[in-house]
Amino acid sequence: MHNQTEARVVIIEDDQTIREGYSYLINNTSPYQVVNTYPSFDAARQKIVKDNPDVIILDIQMPGTNGIDALPVLKKLLPEVYIIMLTVHETEKIILEALANGASGYFTKNTPSAKVIEAIKEVLQGGGPMSPNVAKKVIISLQKNPDSPLTKRETQILSLITRGKDRSQIATELFIEIETVKTHIKNIYLKLNVNSKADAIKVAKSNRLV
Numbered sequence: 001m002h003n004q005t006e007a008r009v010v011i012i013e014d015d016q017t018i019r020e021g022y023s024y025l026i027n028n029t030s031p032y033q034v035v036n037t038y039p040s041f042d043a044a045r046q047k048i049v050k051d052n053p054d055v056i057i058l059d060i061q062m063p064g065t066n067g068i069d070a071l072p073v074l075k076k077l078l079p080e081v082y083i084i085m086l087t088v089h090e091t092e093k094i095i096l097e098a099l100a101n102g103a104s105g106y107f108t109k110n111t112p113s114a115k116v117i118e119a120i121k122e123v124l125q126g127g128g129p130m131s132p133n134v135a136k137k138v139i140i141s142l143q144k145n146p147d148s149p150l151t152k153r154e155t156q157i158l159s160l161i162t163r164g165k166d167r168s169q170i171a172t173e174l175f176i177e178i179e180t181v182k183t184h185i186k187n188i189y190l191k192l193n194v195n196s197k198a199d200a201i202k203v204a205k206s207n208r209l210v
Contacts, residue, residue: 007054007124011037012044012070013086014062018109022057025113032120039063041070049077055120058103060087060094068094071101082123084116092137099138099192106130127182128189132164138192149191157184 009032013019016039023034036051038044042064048056056074060067067085074083084105085098095106104123107116108131119129130138139158142148150158153174160170167185171178 007032007120008035008052009033009055009057009120010035010044010048010051010053011057012039012041012062012067013037013057013059014039015059015109018086022113022116026117026120029113030117030120032117041065041067041073045073048074053078053081055082055084055123057084057086057116060085060089060098068097068101071098071103075102084119084123084129086111086116090131090134090137092141095134095137096141099189104128104189106134108133125182126186127167128185130161132161135161150188154184154188154191157181158188161185 009026011019011023011034013022019037019039023037026032026034032055035053036044036047038048040062041058045065056078058067058070058074062070065073067087071083074081082104083102084107085103086107086109087094088109090106090108098106105119105128107119107129111131115131122129135158139155142150142155142158148155156174157170160173165173167178167181171181174181
């Protein structure tokens with residue numbers, strides 16, 4: 001279990017304003033520490049293991065290696081790390097690819113920093129935070145798949161997430177414990193192959209989830 005209070009964060013993002021903004025806010029308004037920032041994955045590649053991050057905030061569109069291709073490499077270099085994607089793009093295909101490649105969370109770039117700080121906390125606790133608009137796309141793609149691996153309850157919870165409900169609101173609405181909601185969310189992420197192993201990707205492809 002990571003030490004929740006002092007998690008080390010690395011930001012890989014080519015937009016300097018976003019990079020510096022998130023960095024400043026995480027360092028000054030959260031218990032987490034940004035140990036390094038990089039303008040591209042290629043710049044980070046040689047040094048990131050030394051940074052020893054618990055969480056990486058990773059941009060998708062970058063010069064050189066893009067975030068989707070960087071994901072499996074980062075997971076190899078740092079098997080324990082949690083990766084939160086940050087992107088302008090939220091097409092279904094890209095979201096599912098990111099999740100299948102091992103992303104733990106997925107946000108669009110207009111996300112307020114407070115939400116990103118909350119997302120760091122959530123991934124450290126084993127959750128899988130995503131912007132409501134992103135979650136909505138995941139659901140649409142699962143609905144298109146008649147053999148969705150999700151149970152009715154899981155699909156229900158996923159659709160509440162897409163409506164922007166947090167865990168306690170979901171618990172209240174469905175009359176279940178928060179812990180139960182957390183477990184369901186964890187299972188949803190596992191079923192969507194979020195903590196990707198190569199075979200999980202195969203399963204996702206053969207089940208037409210990606």
